[in-house]
Amino acid sequence: MKKETLAEIITIGDELLYGQVIDTNSAWMGEELAKIGIKVKQITSISDSPTAIREALAAAMSRADVVLVTGGLGPTKDDLTKHTLAEFFQTELQLHQPSLEDVEAIFKRYNRPMLEVNRQQAFLPANCTPVRNVLGTAPGMLFEEQGTVIVSMPGVPFEMKRMMTDTVLPHLQQHFQLPQIIHKVVQTVGLGESFLAERIADWENNLPANLKLAYLPHLAGVRLRLTGLPNGTDNLEEQMQAQIDQLAPLIADHVSPLAKLPWKPPWVPCSKPATSPSLPLRAAPAGWWRTNSPAYPAAQPILPAAWWPTAMK
Secondary structure, three states, X not given: OOOOEEEEEEEEOHXXXXXOOOOOHHHHHXXXXXXXXXXXXXXXXXXXXXXXXXXXXXXXXXXXXXXXXXXXOOOOXXXXXXXXXXXXXXXXXXXXXXXXXXXXXXXXXXXXXXXXXXXXXXXXXXXXXXXXOOOOOOOEEEEEEOOEEEEEEXXXXXXXXXXXXXXXXXXXXXXXXXXXXXXXXEEEOOOOHHHHHHHOHHHHHOOOOOEEEEEEEEOOEEEEEEEEOOOOOOOHHHHHHHHHHHHHHHHHHHEOOOOOOOOOOOEEEEOOOOOOOOXXXXXXXXXXXXXXXXXXXXXXXXXXXXXXXXXXX
């Protein structure tokens, strides 16, 4: 089995710690990294402080192969990330002409005068690889130090996402030998996490070492996420599907009829009955459903559609 490539995410900004801004960047980055085979080990939110930035960066580099940093790259005095990175990597800031041209183009596009503080955003650490920002005035910076790739990007979500998609993710795919990672998710309803775990305990205990199960409870029920890494011998997709096929009959009576499943559920749509049904029925936002599953009793109360969380859609 290939060695895991681990990442850490550092988000910078007092507004995150005060609860004034919700960190959606980390969730998005974690999902995108997982798609290419990189596992996020830790996420850290810190203040706009040079000391905090240096300490978080040094700690992350000691544990991870990839460190992604967002925030603190604006034009104002409280944006300290770039200067701190230059000090941390023992270099000076110098004008990067292509970045300056990008900044000038943005102000020209909106017919606005460019201030000196905006010009200063094109000054980058001399030993970094600039990461182009086509949507904003703050370029990103990519460093490679002692086998670790460090990337600093703006905290503005749409700017960060474009830079990740255009530059950072492709670079990481070329730089590392990344394993294939597959996730399969099954949405269950009507059974609590502990009862669900007890029901499938034997199946879970016999999972191969390269497959890992996670329980993700939320308002709509419990999602079961099976994550697989290649073991060097088996076809991963076939191996995971074989395990899903073993799981299916164990929870068939508690699978959401609206879930996207790796097998066909026993739920089928039907018309709303005028009287109490002889077969089990469930009310769902998309209509009424019945099942012939032997795990259900012959009769079941009808639940109003409003009782089903909309998150199940």
